[in-house]
Amino acid sequence: MTLLDVQNLRVTFDTETGPVEAVRGVSFSLGRERLGIVGESGSGKTMTGRAVLRLIRPPGHILADRMVFDGQDLMGASEREMRALRGKRIGMIMQDPKYSLNPVMTVSDQLTEGLRRRDGLGRRDAEAKALAALNAVQIRDPARVMEAYPHELSGGMGQRVMIAMMLIPEPDLLIADEPTSALDVTVQAEVLSILDSLVRDRGMGLIFISHDLRLVARFCDRVVVMYKGRVVEELLASNLLAAQHPYTKGLLNCLPRIGGPRGPLPGLDRTGDWAQ
Amino acid sequence: MSLIEIENLSVTFRAKGRQVRAVEGVSFKVSKGESFGLVGESGSGKSTILRAICGMAPITEGTIRIDGSVLPTPRGARFATRVQMVFQDPYASLHPRHTIDRTLSEPLAIHGLGGSDARVVRALEQVGLPAAFRFRYPHQLSGGQRQRVAIARALMLEPKIVLLDEPTSALDASVQAEVLNLLNRLRADLGLTFLMVSHDLAVIDHMCDRILVMQHGRKVEEMARDDLANARMTTAYARSLFDASADRMLGDPSGTAP
Amino acid sequence: MTTLRSWLQDPSPTSRRQARLGQLWLAWLRIQRNRLAMAGLVIVTILVLVAAFAPWIAPYDPFVQDLGNRLKPPGTTGHWLGTDDFGRDILSRIIHGARITLYIIALVAVTAPVLGLLIGTVAGYFGGWIDAVLMRLTDIFLAFPRLILALALVAVLGPGIENAVLAIALTAWPPYARVARAETLTIRSSDYIEAIRLQGATAPRIILGHVVPMCLPSVIIRVTLDMAGVILIAAGLGFLGLGVQPPQPEWGLMISSGRKFLFEQWWVATMPGLAIFIVSLGFNLLGDGLRDVLDPKSAPK
8 A cells, every 4th residue: 555655756946056956856655664765965865855744945845746645645735734744644753853852841841742732632641642652662761751851861862752752643654864873873773673663563654764775774675775866776675785786786885894805995986877 | 112002091071060981991002003993882982082182171080192201281282293183073173164275274374384385285185185176165065075174184284193083974885985995095105093983893893903892981892803803802792882783794795683 | 247257156266365255256146135135235335325425415515504494394496305493404414424324333343343252252262260251341331221331431531423432332342242252152162173273273363263253244243233223322322412513414413403393393303313214224134134144054054
C-alpha cells in the first residue's frame, strides 16, 4: 500500500544571482517501510524531506506533478490543512535537537502542549501520555527528564525527547533528517532500534535522510541515492554496498576502513553522465 | 626523546559552583614524526586535551612538555610557531568577514614575517586550492575548501606539531578522503607530528600509528595500529567501541553489524 | 555597465578591493529588493542632497526678515509653505535646517557608536573585573533619563550646537556598548577567535580586527534606528532653547517659535514638525532594511 507518492518534485530558490534548483525532478513512493535518502551535502536530500511537509520558506518554492499522502493531495492542500497534517500525521525529526526544542519550556510543557491544545486533554492525562512516550524511547528516568529544560539534556537524551514528541500524536509517516549523526555510536544504535520498532510494531512509514551509506544500508529497506538534486539510483538496501552505479560505488570506496591500506584513499570521480 | 610528553594531566572546569573534571590523570608521549590518535565518545575529554595543550583549558594538575621543556603560561608567540591546530567545524573556524588572503597573511603579520604575497600563494598551492580563491570570502567556499584553508592557515608559521580536532567529521565522505590524503601528504612532505582526535575508528586507524582510547576523561587503553585492526584490545570498553564500528572493517562488504 | 557588473560579480576577485566592492554590490542588490528600505534610503538621500545644495535650492535667504509678509498661510504665491512671524520663508528655513540636522546626526554618528563599540567589545572580550567596571559605568549612564542628562550637560557647558551634540553623544553610547558586549560574548568563544589567538595575536589586534567587524552590522542598524531619536532630542533641546540658538533655522527651534500661534497660524509649527517626522521615518525604514541586509544571522550561508 502506498503511503506517500511523489512525482517530479522540484524545489527552486530565487537568489540575487538567479534561480537555484535544489531539487530537480525527484520521484519516489513509500509504503509502510523504511526508505533511506542518501547523498552528500548539497544533494537536496534535506530539501526533499522538507518539501514533503511544504516547509520551504520564500524565496524557495515547490513544484511537483504529484505529491499525495494517504489519498490527500499535498500540493493542493491549503496552509490550514497542511498545519493539521504536520506533527499530527506526518512528524519530522531534525539533526540537532538544540534547535528544535524550545529552550525556555520544560520537556513536560513541550510534550503536553499539543495534547492539551489540539486534543483537549486534561493536564493529568496529557502528562501520563507524555511519560509513556518518554518510556517508549527508553529514557531511564522519565520523571526527571519531564522537569528538565532542553539545555540540561545531553545530545542523545535531547534527540530521544525530540522523537518522543513526534511520536505522541502517532504519525503515519516520520521524516527523520540525520537523526543520529550528532550522537555517539552506542547511543546511535539505541535510537535506531527505537525507530525500527515503531515501523515494525505500528506500521509507520519512515523516510530516513542520511549521508552515511553504511548506516542506511544496515537500517533501511529501500534506498534512494541523490546527487545535485537528482535521484541517481534507487535500490534495495541489501544491495547498496554492492552497488554498481559509479557514484554510489565511488562514495563507498572513498571511506577509510579499519585495517585497510594506508596509501591515499581513492577520490570520487565526478565526470560521468550522472554528474551534470 | 619524545616531542610531546603529557604527564598526569588533569583539567577541571568550574561551572555554577560545580566542578567538572574533564580530564583526569592522563599521560602519553608522542615521538617526532609520529601520528597519535585520541579516540572516545563525546565527553571523554579527548578534545579537552588538545585545548589544554593550547592553553585554552584550565590545567589543574600535571605537566605538558614540548621538546623536553615545560610550556609557559600564557603560551606566548613562540608556541604559535611550534604548535598549531585545525578545528572541527570549517564553517566556524574561518572569520566570516575576512577574505582567504587576510586569514592566511595575518599570522605572518603578527610575527612580523615578510614576503606575505608569495607565501599566501604558495600555501594555497600546498593545500591544493587554485590561486583564484585568494580573495574569496569563506561563504563562497565549500566545506572541504574551507577546511583546506584552515589547514593552510595552521601551516603558515611552519609549525612542527599539528593538533587535529575531528578535522573531517563535518565533511562528506569523498571530501573527507581528499582532506585525509592531503594531511598525510603534508605530514610526509613537511615532517609533521600529528595529534589527532576523532570518534571514527576507521579514520583514526587510517591516520595514526598509535591510539589512546579514552572514556569519562580517563585513559582506558593505549594500543598500536595493528592491535586495533586485529582486535587485540584488552579492555571491555575498547572492545565495545570496536564492535560498534564493525561496519567500518576491511572485508566487510555486507556491512551488517553483529 | 555590463563589464562593471561582471567585474563586481566575479566569483574569483583578483584583489582585496574587488572582493570588498563585490560584497557591497551584493548587499546593494539585497537592499534593492526591500521596497520600504529603498523608500527610507530615498528619503535619507534627499535629506543629504537638500543639505548639500541648500543655498541653491532655497528660494529665499533663511535669515532675511520681511515684516510686511508675516504669517502668510501655505499656498501663498512665492511662499509655498507660508511664512513665520518675522516674514521668513518657512520652506527656505526647512531646507537650510536640513544642514543643521545632518550636521548633528553626522557628529553623533561618528562619536557615540565608536565609543560604545570600543567599551562594549573591550568589556566583553576581557570579561572579569574590566567587564564589571565598564558595564557598571554603562549602567550609571543608562540610569539617567536621556533628555534630563543632556539638559544638565548643556546647562553646565552652555547652549550651542557642539555642546548639544556632545550632550547627545554622551547619553547615546551606553546602548551601543550593551549591544557590542552581548555580541562579543558569543564571538569571543568562537573557533575563529581561538584560531587567531593560537596564531599569537595580541588582544588589541583581535578586538579591532576580528571582534569589531562582527559587531559592526548590529551597531550600524541600531545607529540608523536611533537617528530618529537623535533628531527628536536635538529638536527637543532646540525647542527648550538649550541647543541651537536663534535665528538659526533649526527644526526644533522653529517648532518652538511657532508654538505661540499654534491655533491661528498652525503651519509655522507644523511644517518643521512634518520635516522631522519624514526624516525620522526615513531613518527607521532604512534601519529595518539594513537589518535584513547586514545581520549576519539572516545572511545566506
